[in-house]
Amino acid sequence: MFNARLSEVQAAVQTALDEAVARQPEGPLRAPMHYALQGGKRLRAFLVLESAALFDLPQAQAMPAAAAVEALHAFSLVHDDMPCMDDDDLRRGQPTVHVKWDEATAVLTGDALQTLAFELCCDPILGAPERRIALVEALAKSTGAAGMCHGQALDIAAETASTPLTLEQIIALQAGKTGALISFSARAGAILAGADQTALRIYSDAVGLAFQIADDILDVTGDEAATGKRVGKDALAGKATFVSLLGLSGAQTRAAELIETATDVLSAYGDKAENLREAARFVISRRT
């Protein structure tokens, strides 16, 4: 059920993203943008569309927001993979943009993908101008110096710090690096509906943290062929992770508790929230 729905979302959001790139004028950035937007779990898009469904917003109405969050996620991956950042040569099983093209192309492709995300939030199909500007504002707050870029900067700083991070510091780091955009995604439906975001905020804070813990677990237990990225990198680099701080079993327990919090808080939405509950469970059971 969940997997079928996720596949459906993957196909629909891929179409929306491909169309968005095709609408850009021809030029040197179209091919690397298109390339960087292929594949991925599309968990963020799923959260956008399912949170929209909570408020009876049709999928077609929320789709530009789902595409926007995936464009923004892709932008962060293209820049994060660069040699001066995480220096990854493999992403989703394919050469990263700076490997396939070059570093300048990676900088500009990431830049243009961020822009594309904000452009997608302007699509009139999303609703009234006040809803769209609220979406833009929430996306900006989740992205910049108060969101994802902030978390990424903390991550880079941690790599050159003399002592490993504490649990509290890692939680703050992940809240920015992956949590902010997951939070935006899960709240997007409420934003578009002009509804209260409290339950979805609690849900997404828990899911976001569990997601990062699961990532750290996968870095230890994962299979490179399945994840499509290098594993064991964090341990090799001597980085503090949830696994190094809590132990493997402690990390697994913590993630499970968070998922319980996330599923419980959506009870007021009844059956409509079942796909979001499934998504929360998926986050800690995934193999990639």
Place this chain on the structure above:
Amino acid sequence: MFNARLSEVQAAVQTALDEAVARQPEGPLRAPMHYALQGGKRLRAFLVLESAALFDLPQAQAMPAAAAVEALHAFSLVHDDMPCMDDDDLRRGQPTVHVKWDEATAVLTGDALQTLAFELCCDPILGAPERRIALVEALAKSTGAAGMCHGQALDIAAETASTPLTLEQIIALQAGKTGALISFSARAGAILAGADQTALRIYSDAVGLAFQIADDILDVTGDEAATGKRVGKDALAGKATFVSLLGLSGAQTRAAELIETATDVLSAYGDKAENLREAARFVISRRT
């Protein structure tokens, strides 16, 4: 008169930018963002505020849009200066961000400055949600794969091309690289007022092209101490420029013709457009 007004704008937009950065949470990106936002001619901010004045919008109302366009411009400079792009160590007379910090910080600082620009466009003081979302959309179209990033990618591609660019190709390149954001700036007032943008579009297309021609002229005739950046770089690199294609005198004539077009097209706005006419003249008379 014009210089006094420009100084006034410089001070006011600097305050707005410093306040915008101060509103971000503490973290590793605040200092480099603040640093990258110092100085500059603030010509783009000037165009925003003066185009707003054409429609009787008070300066305080248009200020977030003026700050946004300067944040966006600063983002482009931080990324353009990186070693994989134009590789500049000096900007506005100071070490560039990747020299003063490192490349990862430059990537993330530029990213966060782009985000800040879109966040600033959400400020309620700018007007009704429909005006603000129109501003966001226009800014996105001027920035991404149809605007500035596109022009920059053409510029990078030109550097490795086997033959120098033709005049037509250089005009297309500059229309993206510097023209798109100048066009946005000059149209911002009309966007915020919900007014027709035709005259301001013609004005800004001419000013944008003249601006780039003047840049190429300065690269030949400029003084490093005055411009605060390296001169003679383009000639050294064998790059086709407006000067190499039209000759110094031909480039000066072309720029002067464009400024005449720009000043003539604003005649319908009468005295209210005098500062915009002065700005057009400033673009080709500037020494930095």
